[in-house]
Amino acid sequence: MQEGVVLEMRGICKYFPGVRALQNVDFVLREGEIHALMGENGAGKSTLIKCLTGVYAKDEGDIYMAGQEKAVTIRSPQDAQNAGISTVYQEITLCPNLTVAENLYIGRSKGFGTSWKRMNAGAKKILTSLGIPASPKQQLGTCSIAVQQMVAIARAVDMECKVLILDEPTSSLDEQEVEKLFGLMRDLKAKGVGIIFVTHFLDQVYEVCDRITVLRDGQLVGEYVIEDLPRVQLVSKMLGKELDEMADIKSEVGAAADASGEVVLEAQGLCSNAGIKPFDFSVRKGEVNGFTGLLGSGRSECVRAIFGADHVTGGTVKVEGKPAHIRKPLDAMKKGIGYLPEDRKGDGIVGELSVRENIILALQVMKGFFRPFTRAQAEAFADEYIKLLEIKTASADTPIKSLSGGNQQKVILARWLLTDPKYLILDEPTRGIDIGTKIEIQKLVLKLAAEGKSVTFISSEIDEMLRTCSRLIVMRDRKTVGELTGEDLTQAKIMATIAGGEAQ
């Protein structure tokens, strides 16, 4: 092993039934570097990490750690921890019902006794040294997601890890929180920790990383120093094709429809028990509009109120000019509204059910309890949309939970497209999915609009909103604070509106 290398993986292979998830992948991590692991969904990033952390057993290949001659054997996450490899996953894997201090020390005590006093004092020290705004005795569940994420990192750091794996740590953080996290990462880097950073956000890669390893279809594409790999090249390496598509998809599909179409849905003074201030909203035929604002500004709550997903407490809604009483999701569905929820795992997929059942679910519910689709009908629907959206799945019978995130999202999209909605609400449809699928989804949105459907599109990435939406509703502190169209649709203008008073 070379000098300064903390971790080396050589010739890693992993097979799943019918799938070669990893083929002969090499990966080298040096001391004090932040190393991005990039690739589309299904490229094998997670599989590689799971092989490293002992969640999966690798089928072939060796893992070497600094200071050890022989290859290390990692059979369980516990082994990985002992070898100095710590992981922080996208989803918080701590216990929300325990205190922060307990979470920091859980599973690490020697023997049976616990000195609560010493534990809390130790926790306090770690938290202050890393600048994490939480108190040791606070229940973890009461902290924001960002703080929980940082506690997870603090736990990993405190275990004196040599290798820290951050698997999509930023997908649920807002900008300031991300900055804080990056500060923490740079500190750790200075201390000589090797960090593997998995993310879909290109900006973030170029902000903190030193090196990039790109995977595609389970194979290693290459390892690059960040300066040598401009963004466009990175994307084309991930996709395996030269990419002009990034340029301007709006012009390609045709600009979103003019604003003179008839009003499809109009809401006045709508509010729900999720704590949003009453808001007015309308969407026209063939229009793509969007809610923007910081995380927690009430974007999702607005669309949930429109769909009847939260308990609606006031306001009137008109669908195509006629008053509509939308009190529960089925009411909205019957009016031709579809809703792709923000939390794909919690609200979207029905994990153990097959891709086919997941696709037909909404339409089936609309059709009614006593009128199930025949097997042949269901298969026809599923095959049609698997082909149309290019869903990568072994078969229509595969449980949806074994698909990659982007493909799960496509299945949910298929579910709503199948109902042929007049108005489709997409809440963060591109979160946590790869750039290729992202562009596909954006294109699809514009295509739907061109076909005369209305779409509301919510995304944390302003870029994406600018590319798809012709009108943006800006939210701050759970109320609408502005509406931008036409010339005003620029990054700067949106930022200023989001910031509001402070910026003026």
Add this chain to the structure above:
Amino acid sequence: MTAPVKDPVKKVESARESFFKRLTRQQLFIPLAALVLLVLFNLIADPSFFAVSIKENSLGNPVLSGNIISVLDNASELVILSIGMTLVTASSGGQDISVGAAMAIAGSVILRLVCGGQVNADTMHMNLFLALFIAIVVSMLFGAFNGTLVAYFKIQPMVATLILYTAGRSIAAWINNNELPIMNDISFKYAGTFLPGIPVPTPIFVTLFVILLFWLALKFTNLGLYTQSVGINASSARLNGLNPQFIKLLTYMILGACVAVAGFLRVSRSGSINYSRIAENIEMDAILAVALGGNALGGGKFNIYGSVLGAYVIQFLTTTLYKYDVASTALPAYKAVVVILLVVLSAPVVREKLTRVKGRTPAKAAKEVS
């Protein structure tokens, strides 16, 4: 994260999936294997176990008799309960432990109605079908009580149904003023014993009828899809227009109907009732049948035929043990040993290990199965 493979490796990989591996992955593998083992054991130990003869019953009618007939007959109540229990398990991720007590209530209601309040009645005071219908309604109301606690008050199923488990037998006794009514009319016992001129026990037909009903319901309604969706991800189900609470409630009411039919069969076997002993501990066997059938007790995907098979396996086991003169007091201990084996074998952890080991020697493994 996995990528689909477009190269020939796929074929190699799927060829690796031996027949045995595919077989063991089937949900019905464990209950079927258990049944095969029990059959084999009896075949070797004493083939006469399977002998079916024609005997005259107390009424002088020729009827089929034999261990197999008695397994099919005696398992009836359990099979019917386990179907309802499967649905409840799937939708709410918990079990109803009040089914035994609720059977006592249903039985008590029927006896009260047909005996017309008399303690010792020689003729039926009400049409039997009407009485059964009323018992089904009452039982579904009790099911609705359980279901409401579970679905709307979000109480853990086992705790919610503990209430009726505790109170059910007292309610059953109260319905008949603490009397033990006896129905002497022969025609009342037709359902629990034999119909005149038919040598096969009636409960077998009733069970087949119930299974058929559920087969039709699962085929011609969305009962399966809805219950599974709600059981797997209630929040997602709601956003797809389902009403998870109502569907949970519905499954408890369906179980209520099953309970009434099972209670009816049980009282019509003897024409009498013993409130504290009738269908005692049957809830545990029903839950076991669901588990044996390869259904996750945490809810979600289900297969009612697995549970049906599980129920028959349990009864087969009981009958086998009786055949070998195991004392009735020792029976539960023997049963427990077998149950431990079956349950451990059907645990996902063990099955995964087994398939991995056996998958490498498919030829040998296939022999072991046959």
